[in-house]
Amino acid sequence: MNNTSSNIHIYIAAHAEQVETALRQTLPAAWDVPSSLRESMDYSLMAGGKRLRPIMVLAAAEALGGSLEAAMPIAIAIELVHTYSLVHDDLPAMDNDDYRRGKLTNHKVYGEAMAILAGDALLTHAFYSITQAHKKHGAQADRVLAITEELAVLAGARGMVGGQAADMLGEQGLTKLEELTYIHTHKTSDLIVFSLRAGGHIAGATDEQLEALSKFGHALGLAFQIQDDILDIIGDEKKLGKPVKSDEKQMKVTFPYFIGMEASEQRVHELTQQAKDALNHSTIANPDRLLQIADYLMKRDH
């Protein structure tokens, strides 16, 4: 491990810890919420995970000299959305998964009705969290509204939910690589693009800088998902916390299925380079952490 990669590990761990702390506080104990609903929400929210999306919000804000404090409610929002999507995706009517990250899935613990409601409440709470960037931390109202709109687009029918719907509809077998790319783009890249742009908005990014963050996020998200496809095949159960090839079992197709393992790995490298180029050709003053995150993700083994 060289000095830079050591640094980025520390950077990621430190930011992940800040995110964990903020996540623990996002549903104040004083709020009047039925206890089973609160437990169900907390269970999935605090079930671990890499917290990559919130870290990207913070890193993008930092790259442009923005306030970490104002960026945190947005970081929390994207983790709330990511968590709700996992809770709903795991449902029997969807992927029907019993385990996630080595723990029982939400509906296995709290029942299907509560898992549906917890997902709904987590999604709704994400939009609450966004508003606090303005209300509590003084982020500009029109920027926070832009963030709200972008989350609604990128997590909605044209974004993540659309990707999930296409995934469900295509489960009987996809016929084209384009279909898989559509699914990966919307299920994965869209939330990463949101995270980066939202951090940019908080820091007052220009349109050109937002566009560079979009390009970075789009390529990085696709690389991340192809890497996931690869790891799903070569990874071992312990590291992933779920049975290896669980996707293959369900007849889902992956990038290696279409173009082979070696070409998939090549694609991850190309996309990562493409992502980095977008930042390097932009006016973003301090892109180093974002560039290091791109390399870190490419080299991860889980």
Next chain:
Amino acid sequence: MNNTSSNIHIYIAAHAEQVETALRQTLPAAWDVPSSLRESMDYSLMAGGKRLRPIMVLAAAEALGGSLEAAMPIAIAIELVHTYSLVHDDLPAMDNDDYRRGKLTNHKVYGEAMAILAGDALLTHAFYSITQAHKKHGAQADRVLAITEELAVLAGARGMVGGQAADMLGEQGLTKLEELTYIHTHKTSDLIVFSLRAGGHIAGATDEQLEALSKFGHALGLAFQIQDDILDIIGDEKKLGKPVKSDEKQMKVTFPYFIGMEASEQRVHELTQQAKDALNHSTIANPDRLLQIADYLMKRDH
């Protein structure tokens, strides 16, 4: 039918028609959305319904001299939230209803997975719609953010979803009228309070006026739900579009169950009067339509 009640019928019908038109346009054909997802969303969104919540947004805005145009995206948002809640409530894991308003429920037509995703997408789109009040119609950014926050609270874990969770948890039999009141308040009143306050925000309402709208909405929402309980028992199948006493069958309890039919009807009258008093004692300049809507709801037979 006297002149006033005739007028309010025309007023409601005209506003409902405007809402229908706007609802038809809220998911532009040009948007790239998987077709089954779009159809599933459209199916429930355009499945009829009284459009009462959006009408209340518009009526509250008008009562304070606000712009109907700027209020419309908010009116659409609340109908999107109401619709998503019905789609998810009807799911097999929840109320397991096959019919709503005389039509097959969403999951009976599109399957459970698509119904879950359509609900998620409708909820997400509601927040998109809110942002358009600022972006397209010039509503003040800080007011629109306040509306966003209030929707997230009143439709979330502390609001509607909390009410639904309490309803699910209490299905084995409630022991107290207070529990039922909690459920009715959050499942029904909260979105009505939101609708009225949001219309107020668009019109630049003062804190005192917003508070009057909250009181009006809270009492009116409870009256509305008790009236629903009553109609569920005395109504006939054709008018309601679902089997009479379907709630009783599922061991759910209602206001008449606790305090009897006559006392329930009395309570509807008292709450309606309480609602009207809140407006009459406020500085809201033109409360007439809202007052008439309160009477209209009390007298409805479906």
